Amino acid sequence: MNPRLPNSFRSGPDEHGHFGKFGGRFVAETLMPLILDLEKAYAAAKADPAFQAEMNGYLKDYVGRPSPLYFAERLTEHLGGAKIYLKREELNHTGSHKVNNVLGQIMVARRMGKKRIIAETGAGQHGVATATLCARFGLECVVYMGAVDVARQAPNVFRMEMLGAKVVPVQSGTRTLKDAMNEALRDWVTNVHNTFYCIGTVAGPHPYPMMVRDFQSVIGDETRQQMLEHEGRLPNSLIACIGGGSNAMGLFHPFLDEPSVEIFGVEAAGHGLMQLHAASIAGGRPGVLHGNRTYLLMDDDGQIQDAHSISAGLDYPGIGPEHSWLHETGRVTYLSATDDEALDAFMLLSRLEGIPPALESAHAIAKVKELAPKRPRDHLMVVNLSGRGDKDIPQITEILKGRKQ
Template sequence: MNKPLPNSLRGLPDARGRFGDFGGRFVAETLMPLILELEAAYEQAKQDPTFQDEFNYYLTHYVGRPSPLWFAERLTRALGGAKIYFKRDELNHTGAHKINNCIGQILLARRMGKTRIIAETGAGQHGVATATVAALFGLPCVIYMGATDVERQQPNVFRMKLLGAEIVPVTAGAATLKDAMNEAMRDWVANVRDTFYIIGTAAGPHPYPAMVRDFQSVIGTEARAQMLDAEGRLPDTAIAAIGGGSNAIGLFHAFLDDAVALIGVEAAGRGLDSGEHAAALARGRPGVLHGNRTYLLQDADGQITEAHSISAGLDYPGIGPEHAHLHDIGRVSYVAVTDEEALAAFQLCCRTEGIIPALEPSHALAHVAKIAPTLPAEHIILMNLCGRGDKDIFTVAKHLGAQL
């Protein structure tokens, strides 16, 4: 393996799975040998050209990559400032970036001889993507989903069922993504020998944050080349929404060593001071949950507090450890956008670009809408449009007071 350049930010994590002070492997001993086995299998796969070829084959012919880079001309004119490009990962098979990672992990699961797949899901996008690849490879699949999310993401629940997955609603806690992840971990602990846990975001114990990032970095790698083709230069700013942070790290990673401003957009829910948000970096403190040390929403006693966002995919009280590190060293700026601002951006995108975005990238778009008018016309913004909004139309209709 190439030794990372000392002045590169792209060489992390270290051998202990740390990104600076964050990351690591905080799991029970029952899982620890499995985590080590997974790490070894992944390291081996990463260096095996046949694994990479296989991964690329499915990305090209099944997912439909590369996804286009789209100059959002009417939006650019409407906002009257910076030139805005979308990386259109919402056009992937299954409608979001999540499938990139699922292809990578299920290929690894097969390589490791695992015969059963489990996953957690929030919005249901990762659940749908996991159920999809499980169907594609003929493996039984169990999806843990918070009961609250089952309620607000019915279309995705039905999609997963059509794809043959078993959905287990989780009623613990606020019955959202965090609780689904706890339950998936419990399943894994009980079925360690045959089960592969496909984690959907760039969080969890090492090697998941690095592995998910690697599988998602196809987004930024493509966008970087496409941007050079389209404009002959790199963007000035790249922006993505953040729940756990897999689409954002997937976009950012290719640009970490470039002179490109990177902005991650957290969910401010009903406002950062309302107590009802999912902004782990803006309002959280470092702690340990779900296998990694990272910023978490928690009370003074270290109890994890509930996150809130209109977007089920951002409704998580933590954030991937690499983001925590990039925040602490100041390489990426993290901002927050409210439910209302995201809803307004959602509608703006529909009407100016003819694209119904998911509520997750609507958060990124809301920040684009804030800064684009303040920037000169030659400033290029690249935004990751990481998912489409079909799954969200019922939620949006409810908030807009429409009857479906």
């Protein structure tokens, strides 16, 4: 069944936070008044030119935007097809795209008079960005992180603590990102009066998926302008990796109503789609978790299943609701890359361009390897390099050592 196509792919969500049947506000009553307040506060901020001006100032001088759109000449030559550009989000302060969203949310929190910020984190990139901006604005910061991720992303844990944040290792459930999110929600329910929950991706109850997308759309807006400057025309295709999907949504959203632009999201296929993985669209179905209806990995009883990815940032059994809708409408094509494909892509980009990508972003590079050779040389392909690989070097070193033995 092909759902009725909308006039625009950029007009969502509706006033109830729905993208088609996805999204919504599936939260406990204690939180409901808070997310209604947040919705109002965000609408007011969005309409306030002073808010935009202040945010643009920090984006330029603190984050270091605009991030470059870089022609990857040797990768292009190597693959022998499409002309490949990298959107260099890894050059942002804190090393990933996460900071774009955190800056926006922290500024909303300040407008709301909230003094205590909580966040969940998987790889630690969102936690680091949140700890960084809390330091900058003098706010208390508590980051929930699955105990498994605390162990595999030690450099980021140290970094958050150095920035003054309290990192709470989460021991419940599977001890990864989904449980960190449960625990952050439990904190929020308990400390409703002074606490702002800074969600790291385009998921959660309305208005988070919309708000996070808006803050990340700076990626696509810049890409559009930069590509016009470089090539005098729009790109032909866009590719980005997807855990919750915020870097992808940020790149995609400004292009959704350009029918000439092909768009690809890349989920984490872990050990393979027949085994443990984190590809919610490829291997899941619609359900309700963490405040929204979206594609989820679950069993026949509706119990949420463990995700697996080599990349802690993609190790989540769900995906943002707007991606679920873009999948069902067919506007975006969702692919997946395995752990091994991501590792190979990590090595390839390091060797050819001198740019080690985050393991998350390496999933997108892995699909560039497949798609670019099949496209003509005048095809302009943009891949979002959402984070830098420095944090992954200890983990990758261990894996490579294991292979030699």
